Amino acid sequence: MTALDRGVASGSPSSAAPATTVPSRPAAGSEPTPRPLTLIRGPDVLAVAGALAAALATTALLWTQLSPFSGLLGYVVVTWCLFVIYYAVLVSFDENRPTVRDRVSAVVMHSLAALVLVALAFIVIYTFWKAWKALVHVNFYTQDLHTTGPLDPLTKGGVLHAVVGTLIEVGIALAVAVPLGLLAAVYLHEVPGRLARLVRTVVQAMTAMPDILAGLFIFATLILIFGLQLSGLAAGCALAVTILPIVCRAADVVLRLIPGGLIEASYALGAGQWRTVRFVTLPTARSGLATAVILGAARAIGETSPVLLTAGATGYMNVNPVSSPMMSLPLLAYTQVQSPIPNEQARGFGSAAVLLLLVLVLFAVVRVIGGRGPGQLTARQQRRRAARSRRDMVGYARRAAAAAAAPDYPGSGP
């Protein structure tokens, strides 16, 4: 556009054709401002604001003057319905039917998404709000509950035993499920065949297994048949049965995303299958595999029902996973809030808040390491890799120099 303009403008004086009218170039600095591409226009904003004001006013009128309605939830619902109607009417004054439908559906989509996010915010904030009374006491993090009666104040007793129990149980679950899950995922990726397809189908089906059935299975086998006590080990096994398909499935998906060219390059350089898996496949997928493991851990931490059947409830600190019951955070939250006593309930909410905090931390870790695709490196990894290849280059140069000094070195030049 500009080049064409310039060509025409510079060409016009020499040709000097009287019939050609040349548009005068605008003076420098007086170019017209670009057309704004934003989708938000003044009248739209006004329509939204107007509809909202009208809906609020109408509902307020209904609630206070005209009808016996009451309650905040109903107020919000009625306001929203009126808002959509008013907005449709307002837009229809100066737009056609398809545009009205477009605007109304945009409003509906925005409000549905907002509803879900508000619900999430409410769940998180409500838990912390109710837990606040318990969370502010230091003893909540440093004591267990074995000497604490139901009527004791919140300055006595804490959830340390449940935190330790949760960590031990999740540790056992991960120790069982992660090696097995990753191994099975590598198997699905590396040894395709009919058996692998069967394994993949079963793993996919088992991701939907109701978690209580994992607990019931361990309860009926390890505890009722093999005579293991209600213990951390049993709970860890139940959690492992729950999360193994999740870890395996997530790892399988990650492994399938690895660029095939990388693996073929490794084979082309003469590496065997094991060396390719060890030095190409797994390092490339490292961040994705870590994400799979952490997702499994987040699931294991929050699961209540397998633990309910297999771990038993106790107020004592127990670090021995093979004997006597071991408490965990979700189970503590579940048992404490059954009580009608406010302090017990506050402790229950407190342990739920600690649990939620653990999940949030795990999720933050996922965000940090899991945001990258396979093979993408952090700045530090890139620096390290660059340093390594520089060292290699120095090594090659030295070897080439040595080869030049000794001409009978095998494989050197003429």
Place this chain on the structure above:
Amino acid sequence: MRIDKTSGTQRSAPGRPRKLTARLSGSDRTFRGVAAAGGVFVLILYGLVGTFLAYRAGQALHKAGWSFVTTQTWNPDGGGFGIAAVIIGTLLIAGVAVVVAVPLALGTALYISEYAPRRVQRFLISLIDLMAAVPSVVFGLWGAFLLQWRVVSLSRWISNWFFWIPLFKVDGVAPDDPLATVSAWTSSSFIAGLVVALMITPIASSIMREAFSQAPAGEREGAYALGGTRWGMIRAVVLPFGRGAIVGGTMLGLGRALGETIAVVMIISPIFLIQPHILQNGTSSISALIALRYAEATPFAVSALMAAGLALFALTLLVNFAASVIVSRSRSGAVSEA
């Protein structure tokens, strides 16, 4: 001279194709063996779970026979026991959950993939993932302590106006009775279903969003080029493209809703009668039954619980298989992994 169809290379002789055999090295053979052992172990483990469930359930099923499907009470050591009541409760709770969750999930997925500014898209996606990871006991606490008491007025309003629909009837309370006690509407299937709906929304939503975001850009631009509005484009391109994922995500959510335990246990007050009124106090579900009854169970009662668990397992497997078949057969599923 012929052209080999599979590789496209020229074959010099009309004889047999060159045989491709690779002799594996020792480490490769070990690796394959270990990997296969891992895969087979996983297979055996879950085969064992299924077989063991079926075997232990067999004892109870053998004794109960067909009455297992038709009996409402649960009294394995004394009299009859059956899943008629609990399975209807399970289905009602899951049904409410799906009816509420599908619009929420669809709206959230469409918002994130079509309406949200590009800068916040990643953030919103991880928020939804976070919601999927919130422990169910936290959902249960929220539902039992906060939502329940806010929703009662809504339940009451529905049952006052729509009592003539059997589903919304509440026994024992006359419509418009101002003196009726609030507890007639608490601990109902409806409230449990609402909480479960919030738990399955992120699962269904992320599957739908994945498919919507893969709708071909050419078709989108075509719709815009023909003068379509954004909603017109969504209806003509995005929704048809993601239809399989919508159905599949819904079914996956349904599978999860059927098996949800703790949040349901914390809200409902269990009864063992077929209770078709979703707004009325008292309902039950299979997983809640297991969670409440495993502790005092005799070996035979455990076997009966196993039978109930087996029914639940079969139900979720069925739903899940249907979901994965629908997702993979759909147009969006053909290119994605889901």
